Amino acid sequence: MNVLKFGGTSVGSTNNINNVISILETYSKKQQVIAVVSAVGGITDKLLKAGELAQSKDEAYLNAFEEIKSIHLKLLSDLNPKLDQKIKNTLEDKLANLKSLLDGIFLINELSPKTSDKLVSFGELLSSYIIAESMKARGLDALRKNSQDLIVTNSNFTRAEVNYEITNTNIVGYFTEAKQQITILPGFISKSQSGEITTLGRGGSDFTAAIVAAALNVERLEIWTDVSGMFTANPKLVKQAYPIESLSYQEAMELSHFGAKVLYPPTVQPVLDLNIPIHIKNTLEPNAAGTKISADAVVKVSPVKGISNIDQIALLTLQGNGMVGIPGFSKRLFETLAQEKINVILITQASSEHSICIGIDQKEAIRAQQAIDLAFENEISLHKIDPIIVEIDLSIVALVGDQMKSHQGISGKMFSALGKNNINVRAIAQGASEKNISAVINNKDVKKALNALHEQFFEVKTKQLNVYITGIGNVGEKLIEQIEQQHSFLKKNLQIDLRIIGMSNSRKMIFNEKGIDLSNWASQFHYAEKSDLKGFLKRAVDFNLRNSIFVDITASEEVADMYAEYLKNSIAVVACNKIACADTYDRYKQLQDLSLKYNTPFLYETNVGAGLPIINTLKNLVASGDKVTSIQAVLSGSLNFIFNNFSDRKNFHDTVKQAQYEGYTEPDPRIDLSGIDVARKVLILARENRTNLNLEDIENESFLTEANRNSKSIDDFYETLIEDEAHFQNLYASAKAKNCRLKYVAEFNKGKAKVGLKEIPEGHPFYSLEGKDNIVMFYTARYPEQPLIIKGAGAGADVTASGLFADIIKIGNK
Numbered sequence: 001m002n003v004l005k006f007g008g009t010s011v012g013s014t015n016n017i018n019n020v021i022s023i024l025e026t027y028s029k030k031q032q033v034i035a036v037v038s039a040v041g042g043i044t045d046k047l048l049k050a051g052e053l054a055q056s057k058d059e060a061y062l063n064a065f066e067e068i069k070s071i072h073l074k075l076l077s078d079l080n081p082k083l084d085q086k087i088k089n090t091l092e093d094k095l096a097n098l099k100s101l102l103d104g105i106f107l108i109n110e111l112s113p114k115t116s117d118k119l120v121s122f123g124e125l126l127s128s129y130i131i132a133e134s135m136k137a138r139g140l141d142a143l144r145k146n147s148q149d150l151i152v153t154n155s156n157f158t159r160a161e162v163n164y165e166i167t168n169t170n171i172v173g174y175f176t177e178a179k180q181q182i183t184i185l186p187g188f189i190s191k192s193q194s195g196e197i198t199t200l201g202r203g204g205s206d207f208t209a210a211i212v213a214a215a216l217n218v219e220r221l222e223i224w225t226d227v228s229g230m231f232t233a234n235p236k237l238v239k240q241a242y243p244i245e246s247l248s249y250q251e252a253m254e255l256s257h258f259g260a261k262v263l264y265p266p267t268v269q270p271v272l273d274l275n276i277p278i279h280i281k282n283t284l285e286p287n288a289a290g291t292k293i294s295a296d297a298v299v300k301v302s303p304v305k306g307i308s309n310i311d312q313i314a315l316l317t318l319q320g321n322g323m324v325g326i327p328g329f330s331k332r333l334f335e336t337l338a339q340e341k342i343n344v345i346l347i348t349q350a351s352s353e354h355s356i357c358i359g360i361d362q363k364e365a366i367r368a369q370q371a372i373d374l375a376f377e378n379e380i381s382l383h384k385i386d387p388i389i390v391e392i393d394l395s396i397v398a399l400v401g402d403q404m405k406s407h408q409g410i411s412g413k414m415f416s417a418l419g420k421n422n423i424n425v426r427a428i429a430q431g432a433s434e435k436n437i438s439a440v441i442n443n444k445d446v447k448k449a450l451n452a453l454h455e456q457f458f459e460v461k462t463k464q465l466n467v468y469i470t471g472i473g474n475v476g477e478k479l480i481e482q483i484e485q486q487h488s489f490l491k492k493n494l495q496i497d498l499r500i501i502g503m504s505n506s507r508k509m510i511f512n513e514k515g516i517d518l519s520n521w522a523s524q525f526h527y528a529e530k531s532d533l534k535g536f537l538k539r540a541v542d543f544n545l546r547n548s549i550f551v552d553i554t555a556s557e558e559v560a561d562m563y564a565e566y567l568k569n570s571i572a573v574v575a576c577n578k579i580a581c582a583d584t585y586d587r588y589k590q591l592q593d594l595s596l597k598y599n600t601p602f603l604y605e606t607n608v609g610a611g612l613p614i615i616n617t618l619k620n621l622v623a624s625g626d627k628v629t630s631i632q633a634v635l636s637g638s639l640n641f642i643f644n645n646f647s648d649r650k651n652f653h654d655t656v657k658q659a660q661y662e663g664y665t666e667p668d669p670r671i672d673l674s675g676i677d678v679a680r681k682v683l684i685l686a687r688e689n690r691t692n693l694n695l696e697d698i699e700n701e702s703f704l705t706e707a708n709r710n711s712k713s714i715d716d717f718y719e720t721l722i723e724d725e726a727h728f729q730n731l732y733a734s735a736k737a738k739n740c741r742l743k744y745v746a747e748f749n750k751g752k753a754k755v756g757l758k759e760i761p762e763g764h765p766f767y768s769l770e771g772k773d774n775i776v777m778f779y780t781a782r783y784p785e786q787p788l789i790i791k792g793a794g795a796g797a798d799v800t801a802s803g804l805f806a807d808i809i810k811i812g813n814k
């Protein structure tokens with residue numbers, strides 16, 4: 001004898017029922033088979049909804065009924081093209097009974113647990129009828145038996161307890177006599193000793209199958225569902241989850257108890273005692289291996305077998321000084337909950353005994369609160385304890401595995417993965433058996449937590465980085481191009497899965513939670529929504545993906561103003577925009593502090609020297625204890641380009657125009673020529689060297705004329721350059737006479753910084769600096785005479801993009 005259970009999806013469509021029939025046909029060729037079936041997928045919920053509408057005098061219950069009716073009639077006729085009218089009539093009669101029940105609920109506007117059980121029992125009664133008749137119509141030796149005649153319970157409606165003695169006798173008695181090859185049993189439903197309809201709790205069809213399997217002591221129990229086994233985490237929430245080959249009974253119980261809905265928790269108990277293995281199989285993919293649950297589970301290398309979650313948890317905290325050292329408080333607390341039939345899912349108590357914290361189903365929170373406050377009324381009025389504190393909208397995520405106890409560091413890894421992703425842990429519980437470590441977190445963080453933990457324990461190899469880019473100009477385009485080009489290299493060699501989730505420019509923004517397709521991202525902008533900075537942040541926060549990184553490729557003050565919010569939401573910031581770091585020292589410091597506090601990187605290597613590793617080198621010098629005594633640098637690609645091209649044969653105005661045309665200057669060339677841009681860069685270097693400076697502290701000896709400096713617009717500025725050509729020619733001639741070249745130099749020395757144009761003699765490392773190159777010389781305690789020199793292209797879209805890319809990868813390697 002074989003016992004197979006088919007769930008809601010398995011019996012939820014014509015196609016799937018045909019699959020079920022063919023599986024049963026194959027099995028029945030070898031031996032007798034019992035098929036326990038659920039209600040058609042979603043029907044139990046629809047029945048309850050119809051009942052609630054009727055109870056609240058809402059005539060919409062009639063529509064809800066019509067929907068239920070048409071789903072069943074359609075299934076019957078689709079499965080049986082040559083339908084026997086008698087069978088259709090019988091189904092219609094059953095549906096008419098359902099309608100009468102709903103009408104009754106509407107009339108008296110009451111839906112007691114007893115009536116509710118009667119109502120939901122229609123789900124399994126209807127599905128089992130349709131399936132059995134469809135099998136008979138195909139000539140199979142099938143018969144439906146009402147499991148209410150077999151499974152006997154107490155009168156604990158909606159979650160009745162089984163009387164095994166009577167039930168087992170009934171089942172053995174019936175099946176010893178049964179002649180049919182295939183028996184269809186409705187799952188979930190039962191009867192009390194006094195004959196009232198009861199149910200075994202939501203998801204209870206699994207349990208029905210286990211009860212039957214145990215009563216008949218069959219070789220194995222098969223649970224056929226819509227996924228290929230019990231997965232490492234809920235596959236609907238974790239894309240990378242995969243089926244677990246083998247589990248012990250205890251592991252399966254822990255996972256199901258902590259939310260792996262694929263198996264109803266009580267299912268394991270009846271078969272465990274008899275050592276009957278459970279196989280979880282997929283009706284939609286019958287050849288997939290599935291999961292085997294048994295006493296001799298294969299011990300895998302990883303001690304963590306699965307991660308599960310239960311949502312809608314309420315946390316109740318009983319606390320007060322009057323509890324310390326006085327026995328009996330917890331006993332009374334749990335007795336109160338037991339009397340109310342409230343199931344406790346999780347318990348924690350600090351050793352100070354000052355508080356006890358318990359997790360329960362949120363639906364029961366108010367009832368629990370009232371009962372507990374009443375039970376401790378006296379102590380509360382005497383201020384020995386506080387009224388119970390109730391927190392809602394929480395979830396439990398749990399790691400499960402028999403072997404966790406013999407491995408150190410699992411909880412450390414668990415909480416560091418949660419912490420790194422800014423997931424606040426409200427309570428922790430770990431059974432002494434160490435088969436389970438549970439953390440209570442906010443509902444909204446569940447998906448992120450499951451994915452972060454899954455990555456930590458099951459995909460150690462790949463780390464997903466989720467990037468949001470603002471500012472899609474030359475540099476942005478290059479960065480996207482580089483990311484697309486390197487995607488598979490990073491995955492293969494650095495185990496980084498780099499995805500761009502959001503992109504925006506000043507007009508539009510696009511998103512894709514699964515990663516934007518980079519082969520045609522530009523065309524997606526045509527239909528994109530209007531962009532706004534707060535909206536962009538909100539989307540990144542709402543997606544709540546692990547390892548999120550915001551990349552700022554603008555020169556915008558408003559974008560820089562958003563960094564603090566990103567960091568506070570544990571979204572790392574990578575910026576080539578230097579406004580934030582070059583603003584007041586307090587603002588710079590605030591961002592550094594937030595980065596530390598939220599353990600979220602804030603990187604801006606490209607603020608100085610584009611892709612050159614200047615800031616990183618300086619950080620390393622400081623971190624390793626070296627003392628930077630002086631920094632000498634040429635940090636402006638644009639000014640370098642201008643002074644390398646300007647001569648007595650080419651006027652200054654045209655040289656600046658050319659630099660702007662070729663993209664080497666800021667949109668407003670005055671920012672470069674006034675020295676502000678270089679001053680900001682040396683300011684950032686000074687700050688990285690732990691010096692508290694502000695922009696106004698930097699000495700800036702301008703080489704521009706007063707007329708240049710006072711120009712009102714960019715055009716006006718260019719006019720003054722023509723008028724003052726003689727001034728620039730003088731600067732050139734003076735340098736030439738001394739055999740020097742003009743370079744715009746930034747210096748940091750003994751805590752002071754300055755920028756200005758200098759005449760550099762031949763032989764000096766700055767003298768032969770070409771094109772748009774930058775150079776930085778660090779003189780330090782360890783490099784006292786021969787400085788540490790970094791030199792190379794310090795401007796340009798390609799190198800800036802690669803500098804941003806390097807910062808992103810650095811976060812990935814963290």
Ligand code: ADP
Binds near residue numbers: 010203
């Ligand atoms: P059935 O109707 O067949 O009883 P259920 O909906 O009760 O099916 O259970 C199967 C569902 O359980 C899956 O579709 C999946 O969404 C959910 N689930 C949650 N956690 C897990 C897990 N760890 N492994 C597999 N499925 C899970």
Ligand code: ASP
Binds near residue numbers: 045123201202206
């Ligand atoms: N139909 C019931 C439910 O949805 C029982 C089951 O499917 O296992 O809860």
Ligand code: MG
Binds near residue numbers: 007203206262264
């Ligand atoms: Mg189920």
